[in-house]
Structure formats: C-alpha cells, structure tokens
Amino acid sequence: MDNNYDIVIVGAGASGVFASYEFTKLDIDAKILMIDMGNPIEKRICPIKAGKVEKCISCVPCNIMSGFGGAGTLSDGKYNITNNFGGDLHNFVGDEKAIELMEYVDSVLCKFDEGDSKLFTTASSNLKTLALQNNLHLLDAKVRHFGTDRNIEILKKICKYIEPKIDMIWRTTVETVKRTETGFTIITNKGQEYHCKDLILSAGRSGSKWISTICEQENINLQSNKVDIGVRIEIPAEVFKHITDQVYESKIVYQTEKYNDLVRTFCMNPYGEVVAENTNGVITVNGHAYSDPKLQSENTNFALLVSNTFTEPFRDSNEYGESIARLSNMLGGGVLLQRFGDLIKGRRSDERRMKKCFTRPTLKATPGDLSLVIPKRQLDDIIEMIYALDKIAPGMANEDTLLYGVEVKFYNSKVEVNENLETSVKGMYCVGDGSGVTHSLSQASASGVHIARILNGKY
Template sequence: MSLKKHYDVAIIGGGIGGIMTAYRLVESNPQMKVLIMEKGHAIRQRHCPIVTGKVEKCIKCSSCAIMEGMAGAGAFSDGKYVISTEYGGWLTEFLEPQTVIHYIEQADEVLVKFGATTDRFMPNDDLKRLCLQHDLHMSQAQLKHLGTDSNFDTMRKLIEYLEDKVDIAVDTEATDVNKDTKEIHLIHKGEKDVITADKIIFAVGRVGSRFFSDWCEKNNIPLKNNQVDIGVRVELPAMVWDHFSKKIYEPKIWYRSKQYGDTTRMFCFNERGHVVTENTGGVLTVNGHSYRDQARKTENSNFALLSTIRFTEPFKKPIEYARYVASLANLICGGGVMVQRLGDLEIGRRSDESRIRKSTTRPTLHAVAGDLSLCMPKRQLDNIIETLHALDKIAPGTANYDTLLYGIECKYYSARPKCTEFQLDDCPGLYAIGDGAGFTRSLSQAAANGMYVADKILGK
C-alpha cells in the first residue's frame, strides 16, 4: 500500500485505542481520510515461535509478535474487559466517572458486534468480605473474559472491517513528528517517507512509551512520572483459586505490607492458563495468557504479583529502572527469564533444573531455574513474599513450597504529558491516548479513551 501525502487524521499505533479511534471517526464520517501506522506486523502475520511450538525460548524476533503489531499487546492478552472505573487506568482524573463508563460500554458494543462474548462476571461482596477479614483489599468490577484466542479473533474481524475504510500501514515506524508543520517522519517497509495530517494521535501503547516520552522531552512538553510496578508472575495449581475465579474470574487484590507500608497488588489472573515471555525492546519479561478453548487450558492458574514504586525527585526515569531490573534477570539467565520455587527462595537457595523437575507444580513456560534474590531489589522481594503469605489465608496453597515465581514481570506506565482534553499543551491538533501516554492500563479504558478523542475531533 502506498501512503497518501496528507490525511485528515493520522494515528501512530495500531492497538485497541488507535483502532477504536479510527472506527469511530469513519463510522461517523466515511469521507474522512484516516491512517493507522503500526510498527509491527499485520494481525494475520503475528506468530510467536514459542506459542506455535517452533522454539522453547525467546529468540528475540526483530518485531515481537506478542508485544507489537495490529491490535497491540492486547491482541495476545488474556482479553479481560473491565467495566468499571475502580481500576484499569486514570481516565476519571480527566472525565466524569459516568462518562468513562459510557465510553467503555460503547466500545464493548463494538467488540460484541465483531464476536466478543456478552457474558459478564459480576462483583461478589462475600469474597470482598473474606479479603477484608485478612487485611486484603479487593477491587470490584463487572468483567468480561474474552480469552486470548477469542480476543485475537474479535480484533482480527474488527481490523478486517476497517481495512477498506482507512489506510493501515504495518511495518511502519514513526520516527519523529514536527508539532508545528504536522509532518510525520516515518520508515515504511524500509523506506523513509514524510506525510502530513490535520490531526495526529499518539496511541503508541506500552511498547512505544519510551519513544513518546523522548519526543515530549525534545519538544518541551512537561511530563509527570507515573508509578512503576516490579514483581513476579505466580503459577500454582488452578484449584487453589477456583473459589474466586469461578465466581468473579479475576481476583484483583492489593495488600499493604507491614514491614515497609508498600502496596503490592495481585492482578492479571489467568485461569488454567500459560505463562509467556514478552520482548520489549530486547528486554525479556513475563506475562500470562488464558484461552477460552477447553483443549488449550492447563492445570495451572497464574497471576501477576507486583510491588508499586513511586519515585520522588530528583529521579525521573522509572521506566528505565524497571527495564534495568528486568535486564539484570536476563543477564543472569543467559538472555532468558527466570523461574524459582517459593520454598527455595525463602530458605535462600537457588532453584535448579533438578528441583524444578521435582516440583508438584509443573511449569507452563520453559524458563531458566535460578535465584530471584540475585536480580530483584530486596524491598520488592520482601513485599512479594509477605503478600503471598497474606493471600495464603484466603486461598490456602498460595504460599506452598512448590509455588512457582517467574521473573521479572514489570508494568511501567508512560510519563503523562501535560494536556487539555488529551490535546497536548501548545500543540494544537496533536493528541495522546492510552497506556503509552500514561492515561490508561486496560483494554477497556484504552478503547474508551480512543472513542472519546475521536468524538472531540468530530466536534461531538
């Protein structure tokens, strides 16, 4: 596909935020010339060699099929769609809660149109009460579990619907944007090019957060650092958490440690799922997937357990800090990710291949057996161990000797730019949305953010 020299709206990033922006624009104004630029591959060409069984370990593809490509990192996520303002982002700092829910519901209607389930898990006060009895705090939401497979298929159908309504340029990297001339410098399938657009939207996602932050700093747009979460992916027998997952699907629980007073949170629960590797700019981290297809389910469930850090002056690079911790784990593992039994960690010895083979919890990811204490800061590791024992009180078996801990898992949120109604300050016609701009951290709020900005552009 050859690019036009000028567009009404150019969207940098093909994740759910950018896709929903484009969808709303062309549904409301079919004559509008809209471009989606995506650094990664087309959705039908996104094939991770680990997932397809070609290799056991990450081989660091030039474009990580898990993290990059049309539909963004969310394409291979567990497909949890959160219908709540209790968590999933910070849009309520900019919009009224009822407005956020309104757009979340509208985005859900679009996903259902392309095949997403209508089933919802509802809040459960009995489980919330159980948590409170042990000084654990559970966030509540209506929740839809699309499943990694069904979510991918839904996004594929939505993208195919858009293909003859907007220009979609994959394998296309925006390298710079001139905020005055609205020129976008890009590399399209290996060739340099320059286009212009009346409106430009940064919808870069987590993978593009460094690019966006660097661009803001270069253009003197003030940034506010957000939190960074560092921790592990926990894997254990699925039945340990069945009493939660069968009722609400995702137990999203936070705990304040007694030792430091820090917050550690359990989230991104994957019932009978798989632990997976992610490659973000050459740094390998872990995540989790879960499928709706019964044949692809495992005997284990997994979840993220991350300790939250908010840095103060003069430190201003929390994303680099998280990447450093993760890269240290990669270094120790010879370029891979690590797994350790909780019991080994607590008695101060590394797990080795022999000990992992003896584990009653069989790992779903081929990771390097090692010692998390050699790469994770003590404070965060103490928080994680304390929280696992707190969770064990509501789900006995969580803190078993053979509970597996994979590292490192990071969730870092881009520094948030100074803006008004998501339009960057002193940059008329330039907008930022979604996880990459530090406004959201979920499929639902990223989708809502995109639709809201589309309506602003349309003058609604």
C-alpha cells in the same frame, strides 16, 4: 500512495484500533492513516507458541507486544470496566462518561464475538468480606473475559471492518514528527514522509520512550510516573478456583506490615499459561488465558506487583525497571523460575529440584534464584503478600508455588493533555497507555473512542 492525510494515527494498539473503528462507524469525512511498527494481525504469531523455539529469541518486532491490537491482542482478552484501577481517564472526561465509554467498547467487542462471553462482577461476591477479614482489599469492577483465542478473532473482524476506511502501514517506525504551517510531517525509518492536519499518538506502553522523546521535542509537559516490579505466580488452578469462579479477575491489594508498601494482584489467568514478552529489547514475563477448554492448562497464573514511585532527583522509573529485568536476562538468558519453597530456604531452584516439582510450569524458563535479581524490599513485600493470600486461598504458600521473574509494568510519564486528550500542541493528541492516562485495555480503547468523537466534530 498520496502521502497527504487529514489524520495520522501512530500506533495500532487498543486506542488506535478503537479510534479507527469509531471513525469508520461515524463515516468521518477525513482521510486517515494508521502506522505501526508491528505486523498485521494475521501475521502476529510468536515462535514459542508456534512450537518453533522453547525460549524468547527477541524477535523484532515482538509479535506479542506489537502489531494490530497492540499488546492486548495476544493477551487473555480481559476487559475491566471500572474507574477504580486501570488508569485515570475519568479524571479527564468525568466518572460517568468514562464508564459509558468502556461499556460502549464492551458492546462493540460483544457485537463481533461469536461466543457466549461472561461478564463477572465483584459486587455480589462474598470474596470481598473474606478479603477484608484477612487485611486484604478486593477492588470493585465488572470484568468481561473473551480469552486469547476469541480476542484475536474479534480483532480480525474489527480490522476487516475498518480496512475500507483506514489506510494501514505495518513494520514501520515513526522516527520524527515535525510541525508545519498546516499540521505535521511524519518521517518514518524507511524515509517516507506523510503529512496531516491532526496527529494521534497511540503508541502504547512499548512506545513510551518514543512518546517522551516527541513531548520533550515539542516542550509538552511530562509528569514522572511509576513502575511496577514483581513476579508472575503459577499455582494449580484448584487453589484459586473458589475465587476465579466468582470474579475471574480479582484485583486484591495488600499493605505490607514491614514496609507499608502496596502489593497487588494483576492479570489473573485461570487455566492459563505463562508467556515471555520483549519490551524494548528486555525480556519480561506475562500471562494469557483461553476460552476454549482444549487450550486450557491445569494452572492459574497472575502477577504480584509492588508499586514504585520515585522522587527527585531520580526521574527515569522505567529505566529502573528495565535494569532489574536485564539482571534476570543476564542470569537466566531470559525469564528466571523459582519454587517458593526454594526461595524461602535461601537456595536456587535447579533442574533436579524442578523435576520433583508437583506444579508443572507452562513456560520453559531457567531455574534460578530470584533473590539475586529482585531488590530485597520488593522481594520481602512479595513473600509477605503470598502468605497473606494463603489465608484466603490455602495452598498459595506451598513449596511448589512457582515464581517467574521478573514481571515489570512500565508506565509512560504522564503526558499533559486537556479534557479532549489534546496536548499543548494544537492538533496533537495523546491517547492510550502511552499517554500515561490509561493502564488497561478497557480504558485505552475508551480513550480511542473519545478522541474519534472529538475529531469527528471537526471534519
């Protein structure tokens, strides 16, 4: 293989995939390579889902987090078209342009989809009024849901579409990036060297530490960011059916009375399942949902997250989140599970109590006590939010509501980039969730399209 390229893309997540798609569609006159630490999409099979094991065994690489499509591949295939959450892309390209890019991404996904996906919207929903009447705030968005099953098939087709144009290397980590007179040299863990004129860093959230290292090496400014800490809730689907039938993904924000902290719902999965995922060796929890009724469960799951933003002298917000997740891993060997009734009564959940639980968990987790893991302030916030949600969804605060912990959303320190998403190092671009600019599938994908169009004008 000739190791000289015009463009190298590090990371095959949503931004890298959509940059590759747009390069292919535009038939750019450039030689392009995409490198990822994970597997090609057809080999991305979690051993838990395959029925080989019951709990996360910390596969390297983690097939849920890494590989073609990134963490979004095996997610529930939910794309939020909005500037109200999911990142700050609009601050770089403008409000209208950001929405236009996300709607373009939506059109591409629908083109490769053989099903009949539904586009939900909060605009005409009476849920917004109901939420306001109970001191809750529903954020506006359009939501396209494909489901994990169809999302995988869509990405397989996109992969096949770009294969003739984009060289792809798997199970390979980029260890070092060096500037040269003509561009960059990329050195991998396998001792290979690749040379390029333009470099796109699209390593996603799981590559946030690596991107920070590259930026510090190249004196690129980084702005300290936040970390979200919380739990994944699992309830009978009927409790939230009147909400999910209307808007599917309801982003509800609540300001607690006790601390004035913001708590939000995140990643709602009607009739879905709870899953474990491995981020940098730390096992956390997430959720998926399917479009095929045969694959659906009797439960709905979603996260309740508390935002934590730190001031000087502390800067490593991700390490704070990881340390809390490690406590859960230490006590439970992975994910901890607790009934809400047990949490309120100040007792741990155990196997005996779980056998009496009417809500059947979709993830094999260790019954335990989340109060030994999650700091009091965040746990108080979560409990207050559960009681607030119970006012618009009676049954939310039932004793058998399940809490899985911990769920942590890591954000990369925000990389300083211009409107073209180019860093202060000429020819080095940073896109997707790893840049800190985006925090969602739609915005990450849109940033990939944007950078591809920028570079297309260069070649």
